[in-house]
Amino acid sequence: MTRTGASRPHPAAPPEVTPMRPFRRLWSALSLSSLGTWLSVPALSATAALLARDEDLAGRAQAVGGTLVLMVLPLVLFAPLAGPATARLDRRLALAVADVLRFAVVLSVPLVDALPWTLAAAFLVSCLTLLWIPVAGAAVPALVPEGLRGAARRSAARAVYGAAPVAAVLFAVLALIAEGAFDTAGRADLALYATAVVFLGGGAVVASLGELSGPTPEGFSIPAPLAAAFRAPRSADGTPAARGLGLAVAAATLAGAAVAAVAEVHARELGGGDAGYGSVLAALAIGVASGLFLGPRVLRPFSRRRLLGLAVVAAALALLVVALVQNLVVVVFVTAFLGVAAGAAWATGTAALAGPDEDAGEDGASGPLAYPRSVALVTTLAAFIVAPLLAGAFGSHRFSVGGGSYDLGGAGLALLVAAVLVLLSGLVAYRRLDDRRGVPLLPDLAAAVRGEVYTPPAPAEAATAAVPVRHERGVFVAFEGGEGAGKTTQARLASIWLRDHGYDVVSTHEPGATKTGMRLRALLLDRETTGLSDRAETLLYAADRADHVANVIRPAMERGAIVVSDRYIDSSLAYQGFGRRQEVEDIARVNAWATGGLIPDLTVLLELPPEAGLGRLTSPADRIEAEPNEFHERVIAGFRALAEAYPDRYLVLDASRPQAELSRAIQDRIRELLPDPVPAATEDITSTFPAITD
Numbered sequence: 001m002t003r004t005g006a007s008r009p010h011p012a013a014p015p016e017v018t019p020m021r022p023f024r025r026l027w028s029a030l031s032l033s034s035l036g037t038w039l040s041v042p043a044l045s046a047t048a049a050l051l052a053r054d055e056d057l058a059g060r061a062q063a064v065g066g067t068l069v070l071m072v073l074p075l076v077l078f079a080p081l082a083g084p085a086t087a088r089l090d091r092r093l094a095l096a097v098a099d100v101l102r103f104a105v106v107l108s109v110p111l112v113d114a115l116p117w118t119l120a121a122a123f124l125v126s127c128l129t130l131l132w133i134p135v136a137g138a139a140v141p142a143l144v145p146e147g148l149r150g151a152a153r154r155s156a157a158r159a160v161y162g163a164a165p166v167a168a169v170l171f172a173v174l175a176l177i178a179e180g181a182f183d184t185a186g187r188a189d190l191a192l193y194a195t196a197v198v199f200l201g202g203g204a205v206v207a208s209l210g211e212l213s214g215p216t217p218e219g220f221s222i223p224a225p226l227a228a229a230f231r232a233p234r235s236a237d238g239t240p241a242a243r244g245l246g247l248a249v250a251a252a253t254l255a256g257a258a259v260a261a262v263a264e265v266h267a268r269e270l271g272g273g274d275a276g277y278g279s280v281l282a283a284l285a286i287g288v289a290s291g292l293f294l295g296p297r298v299l300r301p302f303s304r305r306r307l308l309g310l311a312v313v314a315a316a317l318a319l320l321v322v323a324l325v326q327n328l329v330v331v332v333f334v335t336a337f338l339g340v341a342a343g344a345a346w347a348t349g350t351a352a353l354a355g356p357d358e359d360a361g362e363d364g365a366s367g368p369l370a371y372p373r374s375v376a377l378v379t380t381l382a383a384f385i386v387a388p389l390l391a392g393a394f395g396s397h398r399f400s401v402g403g404g405s406y407d408l409g410g411a412g413l414a415l416l417v418a419a420v421l422v423l424l425s426g427l428v429a430y431r432r433l434d435d436r437r438g439v440p441l442l443p444d445l446a447a448a449v450r451g452e453v454y455t456p457p458a459p460a461e462a463a464t465a466a467v468p469v470r471h472e473r474g475v476f477v478a479f480e481g482g483e484g485a486g487k488t489t490q491a492r493l494a495s496i497w498l499r500d501h502g503y504d505v506v507s508t509h510e511p512g513a514t515k516t517g518m519r520l521r522a523l524l525l526d527r528e529t530t531g532l533s534d535r536a537e538t539l540l541y542a543a544d545r546a547d548h549v550a551n552v553i554r555p556a557m558e559r560g561a562i563v564v565s566d567r568y569i570d571s572s573l574a575y576q577g578f579g580r581r582q583e584v585e586d587i588a589r590v591n592a593w594a595t596g597g598l599i600p601d602l603t604v605l606l607e608l609p610p611e612a613g614l615g616r617l618t619s620p621a622d623r624i625e626a627e628p629n630e631f632h633e634r635v636i637a638g639f640r641a642l643a644e645a646y647p648d649r650y651l652v653l654d655a656s657r658p659q660a661e662l663s664r665a666i667q668d669r670i671r672e673l674l675p676d677p678v679p680a681a682t683e684d685i686t687s688t689f690p691a692i693t694d
């Protein structure tokens, strides 16, 4: 699907933003700051593991877990305070001081060389990092003209999240150098010094950014993750919009966070040192980044909701392998796969939750992504607390298998527990999210791999049943219902809303959207047309539809547009089938042939009793409207029967509700259909604190 105007940018920093000198320097400072933050995670946790001076697993696991928890805790507890704490502070001074203090704190760790101070340093570094969110968030509007701010925020987010894999690889390389060149295996001092230098570099860049000076505005608020994580958004029609989505996001996060939580101990159990620890983290970070990128782009014809459930299940299976395989190299590769699956799940889940509203608002901190981010943060904290405790408590075990033995370490066992949890959550989420119930998964997946949508055999679609329908890149939404139900009104409002969000929208209707169609419409609706047989009427509507699909709908879909049609096939099934009492399957077959099997991705059915709908109309009744009330009763019952037969393809709404309420419910549902080309999670500077979760 293409967007116009507010088009999604290329994955690299958008060319229209980066040439702006002040923003480019802020971008460099942000990159350095993020690199330092991400690098501090393995550097401090590896140091804590060493300082635990405990040969047994429990001590090491808890030292690492404690460090990680102390790095996430400020985000969970103090996030809402960050805005007020920095209000009216000079931006340049605040960021420079934060970076210099982080430099000093990290530098002091190898000098003090004590576990309590290492843990305190982790907490302090995280608190200081928290200051970056509101201050850098406020800097973008100050440095970038209004039209470019969305692109600037996305570019800045890429700087933050892109630094994670770089940091993990850098840590692994530094650990290797330390082992080889300095014979200081097991010590992360080199990584700590590198972290300190990076923070100092970031501070120096910030200090040179004269344009950054100026007070940080008040009013920047980040929702408290502990509260936001349990406040799933609801659709306007009262149904839980996030049903299953929150669970899927939590499960995908758990898979990644569990690996990060015990990676140090697990790598050591498998014979690796800090370089092994760094390699596992690097594989995870690179995998997640790839998954975030690929998630919205792969298998475009495949249901996003199915993809989300499957991605979580794939992450769980990868976690099982990571837990059970006793080979570090295999673990590293499978961890990368796990990261891809978790990243794809995260991107798909957040896109489904946020839809095109993700750019809403200047800061977006309390926008539609607040919920999935909070879920991820709280899940990460829980994983960091529980997984190391489990690893320590389980200890290592030797099992006799056949004639030989199999060693399973505490970290492996903790990962096994996490894998089972993720798997169960993934299966539940898949069931809840599945919007193609009854459609077998494997043929559906195989058709998607070929770039097609699988159309299962169904009585009403017998004519096209055996042939997978070629899938265009666009999205097709039809509005259906009886007379005066509000289809035209809601189709128009939905089109405006989509266009406002930059989508290429083709707003159309039946009958009469083409030149030939207009003549057919006149013939069909003119009360002068008398004695038209029911079959002829059916065929004329089908002819109009064939022309409509060939000349309007399909070309639009092929170029990736969103097609919004006021009436489509269901009108024929309801009016000519149920209303005229003709065989519905015959009408379905004729229409399947006329349209080449094109069915809407979503049909919005507006339900209203005929008297109420006809009472809303002001112009004289046409040939069909003039039919007796029982005819219209049958039509409405017919629409309902169709919606009940294919519940996943319909949104049924009570059309007597106020227009604005209906529009919101429709937007919520359409949003789920819009594949997002860019991972929403990477797009907002206000979320740019490099939490380990992402």
Ligand SMILES: Nc1ncnc2c1ncn2[C@@H]1O[C@H](COP(=O)(O)OP(=O)(O)OP(=O)(O)O)[C@@H](O)[C@H]1O
Residues within 6 Å of the ligand: 481, 482, 483, 484, 485, 486, 487, 488, 489, 490, 616, 617, 655, 656, 657, 658, 659, 662
């Ligand atoms: N939710 C609503 N509540 C009250 N009036 C509404 C509502 N939605 C639309 N209307 C009004 O009802 C009338 C018919 O609306 P609209 O033309 O959108 O219906 P329709 O379903 O497209 O009708 P038709 O059967 O002619 O295609 C209009 O005057 C419109 O302003």
Ligand SMILES: Cc1cn([C@H]2C[C@H](O)[C@@H](COP(=O)(O)O)O2)c(=O)[nH]c1=O
Residues within 6 Å of the ligand: 483, 510, 511, 525, 541, 567, 568, 569, 570, 571, 572, 573, 575, 576, 624, 625
């Ligand atoms: C597409 C289609 C429409 N009809 C009927 C339903 C309405 O009475 C008119 C169209 O009028 P509108 O004001 O533009 O909605 O045509 C039908 O009987 N069969 C169909 O397939």
